[in-house]
Amino acid sequence: MLRASYFDGRSTRVRVVDLSVAGGGLVIAGEDVDVRIPFAEIQVDERLGRAPRRLRLKDGTYCEVTDLDALDTLLSWAGHRDGLVDRMQRNLQFVLFAFVACVVLAIVTYKWGLPWAAAQGARRLPPVIGKTLSAQALKQLDGRILLSSKIPAERQRALNAQFHALRLPEGGTPDSPLLFRASPQLGPNAFTLPDGTIILLDDLVTSIDNDRQILAVLTHELGHAHGHHGLQLLLQTSAVGAFLTLYIGDISHLLAAAPAAVVQAKYSQDLEQQADDYGAALLRYNGLSPGLLADALKKLSDSHPHSASFGYLSSHPSTDERMRHLRALAKPH
Amino acid sequence: MNEVSGIDAQPQAHAPEQLRFTGTGGEYFRIWIVNLLLTLVTLGIYSAWAKVRRLQYFYRHTELAGSGFDFHGSAVRILIGRVVAFVMLLAYNYSVRLHSIFTLVIIVLLAAVMPWLLRNSFRFRLYNSSWRGTRFHFRGSVGGAYRVFLLNGFLTIITLYVMMPFAHQRLKAYQHDNTWFGQTRFSFHARAGQFYLVYLVLLGALALFGIILGVVGIGGALAAMFQAQQSGGHVDPNVIIRFLLIVYGSLLLVGVAVGPTFHALITNLIWNNTRLGEHRIECKMSPLPLIWIGVSNLVLVVITLGLFMPWAMVRLAKYQAQSMRLLPASDLQEFVAAEPEAIGAVGEEAAAVFDFDIAL
Numbered sequence A: 001m002l003r004a005s006y007f008d009g010r011s012t013r014v015r016v017v018d019l020s021v022a023g024g025g026l027v028i029a030g031e032d033v034d035v036r037i038p039f040a041e042i043q044v045d046e047r048l049g050r051a052p053r054r055l056r057l058k059d060g061t062y063c064e065v066t067d068l069d070a071l072d073t074l075l076s077w078a079g080h081r082d083g084l085v086d087r088m089q090r091n092l093q094f095v096l097f098a099f100v101a102c103v104v105l106a107i108v109t110y111k112w113g114l115p116w117a118a119a120q121g122a123r124r125l126p127p128v129i130g131k132t133l134s135a136q137a138l139k140q141l142d143g144r145i146l147l148s149s150k151i152p153a154e155r156q157r158a159l160n161a162q163f164h165a166l167r168l169p170e171g172g173t174p175d176s177p178l179l180f181r182a183s184p185q186l187g188p189n190a191f192t193l194p195d196g197t198i199i200l201l202d203d204l205v206t207s208i209d210n211d212r213q214i215l216a217v218l219t220h221e222l223g224h225a226h227g228h229h230g231l232q233l234l235l236q237t238s239a240v241g242a243f244l245t246l247y248i249g250d251i252s253h254l255l256a257a258a259p260a261a262v263v264q265a266k267y268s269q270d271l272e273q274q275a276d277d278y279g280a281a282l283l284r285y286n287g288l289s290p291g292l293l294a295d296a297l298k299k300l301s302d303s304h305p306h307s308a309s310f311g312y313l314s315s316h317p318s319t320d321e322r323m324r325h326l327r328a329l330a331k332p333h
Numbered sequence B: 001m002n003e004v005s006g007i008d009a010q011p012q013a014h015a016p017e018q019l020r021f022t023g024t025g026g027e028y029f030r031i032w033i034v035n036l037l038l039t040l041v042t043l044g045i046y047s048a049w050a051k052v053r054r055l056q057y058f059y060r061h062t063e064l065a066g067s068g069f070d071f072h073g074s075a076v077r078i079l080i081g082r083v084v085a086f087v088m089l090l091a092y093n094y095s096v097r098l099h100s101i102f103t104l105v106i107i108v109l110l111a112a113v114m115p116w117l118l119r120n121s122f123r124f125r126l127y128n129s130s131w132r133g134t135r136f137h138f139r140g141s142v143g144g145a146y147r148v149f150l151l152n153g154f155l156t157i158i159t160l161y162v163m164m165p166f167a168h169q170r171l172k173a174y175q176h177d178n179t180w181f182g183q184t185r186f187s188f189h190a191r192a193g194q195f196y197l198v199y200l201v202l203l204g205a206l207a208l209f210g211i212i213l214g215v216v217g218i219g220g221a222l223a224a225m226f227q228a229q230q231s232g233g234h235v236d237p238n239v240i241i242r243f244l245l246i247v248y249g250s251l252l253l254v255g256v257a258v259g260p261t262f263h264a265l266i267t268n269l270i271w272n273n274t275r276l277g278e279h280r281i282e283c284k285m286s287p288l289p290l291i292w293i294g295v296s297n298l299v300l301v302v303i304t305l306g307l308f309m310p311w312a313m314v315r316l317a318k319y320q321a322q323s324m325r326l327l328p329a330s331d332l333q334e335f336v337a338a339e340p341e342a343i344g345a346v347g348e349e350a351a352a353v354f355d356f357d358i359a360l
Helices: A068-077 A084-090 A092-124 A127-141 A153-165 A202-208 A211-226 A229-248 A258-264 A269-285 A291-303 A305-310 A319-330 B025-041 B047-060 B075-098 B101-127 B142-158 B164-177 B192-230 B237-272 B287-303 B309-322 B340-346
Strands: A002-007 A015-022 A025-030 A033-038 A053-056 A062-065 A178-182 A190-192 A198-201 B017-021 B062-064 B067-071 B129-131 B134-138 B179-181 B184-188 B274-276 B279-283 B324-327
Touching: A002 A025, A002 A068, A015 A033, A015 A062, A015 A068, A062 A068, A084 A092, A084 B025, A092 A229, A092 B025, A127 A229, A153 A178, A153 A211, A178 A202, A190 A211, A198 A202, A198 A211, A202 A211, A202 A291, A211 A229, A211 A269, A211 A291, A229 A269, A269 A291, A269 A319, A291 A319, B017 B309, B025 B047, B025 B309, B047 B062, B047 B067, B047 B075, B075 B101, B101 B129, B101 B134, B101 B142, B142 B164, B164 B179, B164 B184, B164 B192, B164 B237, B192 B237, B237 B274, B237 B279, B237 B287, B287 B309, B309 B324
Parallel strands: A178 A198
Antiparallel strands: A002 A015, A002 A062, A015 A025, A025 A033, A053 A062, A190 A198, B017 B062, B017 B324, B062 B067, B067 B129, B129 B134, B134 B179, B179 B184, B184 B274, B274 B279, B279 B324
């Protein structure tokens, strides 16, 4: 015998009833209620914490039971088996497993799944998207973070000519436009927009001051362009941003951070390495030494030693490590 | 112990009925983590079923006069609604980036369907909510939805948000005046003037704060200058740091305090002026506990990398329920469910495909 509340589905009246089992069916008896019903016609709500459970009958009436343990006993007599998810939620071992699995899945997705999916996506997106995004990013950055270059026009032309005279291992010459800008905020730097446009900053040109080494830096940037790293990173940060906004609960701007992401985002060690390798291969293909890129890196880290103190925060491999790798590539095999 | 707890066979007439939330974080964690795992494994498809379980957990643990609420929504319909919402979001984001005539077409199209979708989502949400086996209903007209969302939204924007309290009041009136519990109708009695008052209190608090901050700022600058003169042009970095700490600290405080304060004031106004038939509702939310819950929840969710989420949700639900009471005018056993024909006539079951959450 089990005490329950009975609701007729037509009013909010509470009727106190007793539930019992008789002849393969459930007996509901109490104030103006006397119902016998086969178990097959009863739908039992799953157990959610300590919430009362309901036994629903086909005519919209139901019984609400607060004594969950007694109900379990009654249900087991009746041969009722709880649903799979219900059993998962109640099984402490499964809950622990779910916890560990979620943590592992989150790490795996963030570290490998997301970059992989973003790389696939970046390769397949129509080029017009990269072009539109880059044009917009440039429009927003110009005049704010990026100022017009102070490098003399003939020097710019010369660097441009050398850069576009490079022969690519896959055939042809670079089709990435090369733009010159100044930016006191970004310091000696060069970066690649999602459509492959390379932006070379004045401070980098002046602190390296050697055309071949600057060319080496540009081959590294070509590596980013060749691997669609810009778009990949943009997709990655958008996905993370979308997830966070969903999780925190505000869903407004999915791609709002795009222009900032283009310059601020740090490539992963993996992508930097890929770009270095591409650059090294390209230099060697053009009869130049990969050591040039290492020399350029050395000059940059020497001229701005303070930026190295942030090295442990960024995902960049340390400059020393990159230089060692490049010098190893420079040695004749 | 075979006793039905909390249900008085003969309830005292007219005694206030406290809303209670009886769930616990530890209990909800189990449901939440299984939901999360299944959602990840099914690449998000399970999220609709997860939502049903989440709502059921919260509804069933919310108790009034000894009986819990219940949620009956179908996960498949929620899934359809989510797919539609996702496609609309994608279309919007993509078109905004394009800057062409296509952008305008998409925005106009979205504006045109949005009120209708929102009305349907209210209908879906309420029709699938029940207490003691009697369902809620939303019977707002489509025309009303276009008025409160499109027309009032437009008025709000062209009057530079002067009309916003008015639009907010109209939205709440549209929602609450058109909500039924069985055959008993809710009614909404707050006037636009009262909404303006709450918005003015908020603006006043912000202005006052701005003035204080300005005074502190000028004072800080003067102190720094004075010191610089004394020490012969050298400004003590500690003074600047202290000054920046005060400024940023205050800004953070405003950001943290304003939202919950406004939420408490407006929620109280809305529910204290809502009636269910002859029954009155009392809502006494205060800003300080809300601020505390909000800040501590955020900090704990961040430092546990999201794992505190179930406890955070339960804490908030507990406080929200605890601040609401129903003041019955008569016996709560007397509500009558809507006739099945009436439900069929408005097409509540068939048409309510879309489910969105509107956070107002």
